[in-house]
Amino acid sequence: MLTWRASCLVSGVAVIAAVGVGCDFAPREGDWIPGASEVLRSECGELLDDDEESSEALRLESGDDGAFTFASEDTRWTCALSERDFTCDSQTQAFDMGEDDEEAVLQRTAALSGSFATAVSGTLNSRDVWRCEGDDCGGLEGWLDMSFPCEAETRSTIRAGAPAGGEDEPSVGGGALAYARECEAELGPVPGFDCSDGVVVPITVDGLVVGEDQEASSCDAPSIAEGDCNVGTRVGRIGGTTSNGAPDDEVVWAYLCRKYDGIVQLIGHDTATGATCFFESEWEVADTVDSLSVQDGLVVGPVPGPDDPDYEAVWKAPEEVASQECWGCHLADPFVHTPYVDGARLPDDPSTPVIPQVATADAPYFLVGEAVRSGGEGDDSLRTLHIEGNGCVSCHRFSDSRSFSFDGGPTWDPNEHMPPSAPGSLAADFQALLDCADSGPANTPGCDWRTIPGEPSEGCALGGSPAASRGSLAIAAAVLLFLSGGRRRRVSSGSGRGPR
Numbered sequence: 001m002l003t004w005r006a007s008c009l010v011s012g013v014a015v016i017a018a019v020g021v022g023c024d025f026a027p028r029e030g031d032w033i034p035g036a037s038e039v040l041r042s043e044c045g046e047l048l049d050d051d052e053e054s055s056e057a058l059r060l061e062s063g064d065d066g067a068f069t070f071a072s073e074d075t076r077w078t079c080a081l082s083e084r085d086f087t088c089d090s091q092t093q094a095f096d097m098g099e100d101d102e103e104a105v106l107q108r109t110a111a112l113s114g115s116f117a118t119a120v121s122g123t124l125n126s127r128d129v130w131r132c133e134g135d136d137c138g139g140l141e142g143w144l145d146m147s148f149p150c151e152a153e154t155r156s157t158i159r160a161g162a163p164a165g166g167e168d169e170p171s172v173g174g175g176a177l178a179y180a181r182e183c184e185a186e187l188g189p190v191p192g193f194d195c196s197d198g199v200v201v202p203i204t205v206d207g208l209v210v211g212e213d214q215e216a217s218s219c220d221a222p223s224i225a226e227g228d229c230n231v232g233t234r235v236g237r238i239g240g241t242t243s244n245g246a247p248d249d250e251v252v253w254a255y256l257c258r259k260y261d262g263i264v265q266l267i268g269h270d271t272a273t274g275a276t277c278f279f280e281s282e283w284e285v286a287d288t289v290d291s292l293s294v295q296d297g298l299v300v301g302p303v304p305g306p307d308d309p310d311y312e313a314v315w316k317a318p319e320e321v322a323s324q325e326c327w328g329c330h331l332a333d334p335f336v337h338t339p340y341v342d343g344a345r346l347p348d349d350p351s352t353p354v355i356p357q358v359a360t361a362d363a364p365y366f367l368v369g370e371a372v373r374s375g376g377e378g379d380d381s382l383r384t385l386h387i388e389g390n391g392c393v394s395c396h397r398f399s400d401s402r403s404f405s406f407d408g409g410p411t412w413d414p415n416e417h418m419p420p421s422a423p424g425s426l427a428a429d430f431q432a433l434l435d436c437a438d439s440g441p442a443n444t445p446g447c448d449w450r451t452i453p454g455e456p457s458e459g460c461a462l463g464g465s466p467a468a469s470r471g472s473l474a475i476a477a478a479v480l481l482f483l484s485g486g487r488r489r490r491v492s493s494g495s496g497r498g499p500r
Contacts, residue, residue, distance in 0.1 A: 027060060027062070027068065028060070028181075029060055029061055029062055030059070030060065031057040031058070031059055031060075032057060032058045032059075032060055032070070032158045033057050033158060034056075034057075034058065034156050034157070034158045037154050037155065037156035038154065038155045038156065039152065039153075039154050040125070040153040040154060040155055041151075041152060041153045042150075042151075042152040042153070042154075043146065043150040043151050043152065044130055044144070044146050044150040044151075044152045045144045045145040045146030045150075046144045046145055046146070047130060047144050047146060047150070047152075048152055048154065056072055056073065057072075058070045058071065058072055058158065059071045059072075063078075066080060066081040066082065067079065067080055067081070068081065068086075070088065070112065072093075074093070075091050075092075075093050076091065077089060077091050077110075077112050079112065085113070085114070085115050086113065086114055086115070087112070087113045088111065088112035088113065089111070090109055090110065090111040091109070091110060092107055092108065092109045092110075093107070093108045093110070094106070094107050094108075095107075095108070097132075097140060103134035103135045103136050104132060104133075104134040104135075104136040104137050104139075104140050105132065105133045105134050106130060106131070106132055106140075107130070107131045107132070107133065108128055108129075108130055109128065109129045109131075110126050110127070110128045111126070111127045111128075112124055112125070112126050113125050113127075123155060123156075123157060124155070124156070124158065125153060125154070125155050126153070126154050126155075126156075127151070127152075127153050128151065128152045128153070128154065129149055129150075129151050130148060130149060130150050130151075130152065131148055131149045132148040132149075175312055175317040175318075176279075176311060176312045176314075176315040176316060176317050176318070177306055177311055177312050178318075179277070179317070179318035179321075179369050179371065179372070180279075180306040180311070180315070181306065182277075182368055182369045183268060183275075183277035183368050183369065184243075184306070186270060186273065186275035186277075186368050187240060187251050187268045187269075187270055187275055187277060187368070188240050188241050188242050188243060188248055188251055189241055189243060189305070189306075190253075190266075190268065190277075190279075190305055190306050191238045191241075191253055191305055192302055192303055192304050192305035192308065193236060193238060193255055193266075193302075193303050194300065194301060194302050194303065195234055195236075195255075195257035195264065195298055195299055195300050195301075195303065196234070196298075196300045196301075197236060198234030198235050198236035198255065198257055198344075198354075199234060199235055199236065199344040199345065199346070199347065199354050200231075200232065200233070200234055200344065201223075201233045201234065201235060201340065201341060201343055201344045202343045202344065203219050203229055203230070203231050204219060204220045204221065204343070205218070205219055205220060206220070207220065210231065211231060212231060213229065213230045213231050214229035214230075214231075215229065216228065216229060217229065220339075221338070221339035221340045221343060222340060223338075223340045223341070224338055224340070224412045225258075226260070228258075228260050228340075230259045230260045230297070231259070232259040232296055232297060232298050233256070233257065233258050233259045233260070233298075234256075234257045234259075234298065234344075235254065235255065235256050235257075235341060235344045235354045235355060236254070236255045236257075236354065237252065237253070237254050237346070237354050237355070237356060238252075238253040238254075238255070239251070239252065239253075240252060240253065240268075240270070250270055250271050250272040250273075251268065251269070251270050251271070252268075252269055252271065252356045252358075253266060253267065253268045253269075254266070254267050254335060254354070254355050254356055255267075255303075256341075257298055257299055259296070259297045259298050260297065261283075262283070262284065262285075262286070262294060262297065262298070262299050263280065263281055263283070264280075264281040264285070264299055264303055264314075265278075265279065265280050265281070266278075266279040266280075267279070267330075267334055267335065269334045269335070269356070269358065269365075271358050271363070272364075273364060273366075273454060274363065274364025274365040274366045274452075274453065274454025275366060275368050275454070276334045276365060276366065276367055276368060277367075277368045277369070277372075278321055278326040278327075278330075278367075278372070279315055279316075279321065280315070280316050280320075280321055280324070281299075281303075281314050281315055281316065282313070282314060282315070282316055285299065285313070285314045286299055286301075288313050289301075289304070289310045289313050289314055290310075291304070291310065292314075317371075318369050318371035318372050319371050321372060322371060322372045327367065327382060329399065330399075331382070331384055331397065331398075331399040331400075332359055332384070332396050332397040332398065332399040333358055333359035333360075333363060333365060333396065333397070334358070334365060335355050335356050335357070335358060335359075336355075337353065337355060337357065338412055338417075339417065341353070341354075341355055342355065359395070359396040359397070360395070360396065361393060361394060361395060361396060361397060362453065364452075364453045364454030365382065365452050365453075365454050366382065366452070366454035367382065382451070382452040383449045383450065383451050383452065384397045384398050384399070384449070384450055384452060385398050385433055385436050385437060385441065385447060385448075385449065385450070386398065386447070386448060386449070386450035387429075387432055387433060387436065387446055387447050388446065390429045390432060390433065391419070391426040391429040392414075392418070392426055392429045392430050392433060393433070395419075397450075397452065398433050400433075400434070400437050401413070401414050402434075414430060415427045415430060418430075432447075433447075
């Protein structure tokens with residue numbers, strides 16, 4: 001009976017769409033996968049249970065004038081969209097419950113309605129009337145402790161899978177792909193890339209570039225991740241795009257392909273809104289994905305984007321990424337800069353590091369995705385320590401460099417490098433922040449928590465991404481309205497290792 005309930009009750013839908021002022025909204029076309037249902041009201045006894053999940057995807061197809069359809073294997077609902085809200089017509093589904101000589105056919109007449117949140121998730125309510133036809137309906141009523149007809153209201157969540165366009169597209173199961181779709185709603189399409197296109201991080205000894213791996217911590221600028229001095233790690237930068245392929249200068253992506261352990265990482269950041277996503281590959285992905293191979297310790301080949309069937313075989317689920325607390329180090333801003341990683345320069349501009357430089361004292365910065373935001377302790381806010389007038393936080397936010405040491409690797413001393421014009425000249429200011437970190441703001445006069453500004457946008461998302469509508473001054477202004485202080489939290493250091 002439980003199997004039947006899970007397979008035939010498509011009771012609610014969560015649909016995400018960023019709806020803005022003065023712009024059209026279009027939910028993502030393609031498959032939508034329902035999550036657990038919640039029974040809001042029921043006269044149907046044990047026919048319905050909370051937390052049941054449907055195994056049947058719904059197919060969303062857009063129509064004209066705000067209309068769209070949801071279709072299961074044998075039923076199609078026609079829906080009308082008004083701003084964020086939608087209502088659908090009533091449709092009847094039949095389920096044969098008879099076994100052997102028994103006769104009982106359940107009929108469910110479902111009227112759907114709901115409200116969009118962004119282009120890839122949301123909520124939908126279903127108001128159902130259940131009837132039964134057949135000689136054995138009485139036995140079914142006794143078994144379920146109810147009487148036909150009965151009415152019920154349910155609600156469930158749903159998330160979009162890949163965009164429409166192919167039968168072999170991956171679906172969302174709450175893992176890496178679901179996270180990618182959340183990120184696309186804030187940043188535009190998550191790119192695929194090839195590590196071999198990246199810029200090699202140079203390894204130098206006594207100022208000279210070497211071509212062979214060096215002992216850990218023996219080169220001029222080791223990585224702060226385990227003191228790596230291996231030759232061949234690559235980093236790359238990719239410009240953002242809107243969902244229709246137009247350039248988006250406010251979004252930037254940076255990837256790292258580590259030679260010493262074959263891990264691939266990707267960070268996406270919107271410099272205007274602060275939206276940020278962290279991605280990390282599974283271990284030994286070249287053994288599970290045919291398009292990837294390992295050459296001289298480096299993963300090469302096309303690293304798949306979200307529309308590739310191999311996507312979830314390559315990238316970790318957001319909960320696993322969250323457990324590493326990337327933001328324990330990436331707290332001042334999304335991109336950590338050290339002499340090691342900044343040795344890689346843009347080929348067309350050798351004066352500029354490949355890893356983007358976006359830090360300011362008040363730049364917006366927030367983590368996309370509930371699974372990531374709630375992955376650490378406390379609430380989902382990002383906070384940083386602040387002392388008014390402290391020179392270290394006049395250009396960027398404070399991040400405790402003591403969290404940058406991994407597995408016996410070198411501890412990076414900011415006083416050897418900061419400020420760039422006079423390294424070590426702000427040692428007293430830096431120590432004041434460290435003292436506050438140790439004693440806490442409550443015990444350090446003049447030191448307090450400062451919430452990092454930025455929170456998920458609710459801007460227009462044509463075709464599934466707020467980025468699609470950028471270029472319109474009206475929309476840009478609307479997006480800026482949502483950049484007031486968000487709910488961020490201080491996070492502790494974790495084990496994730498980014499490009500440093």
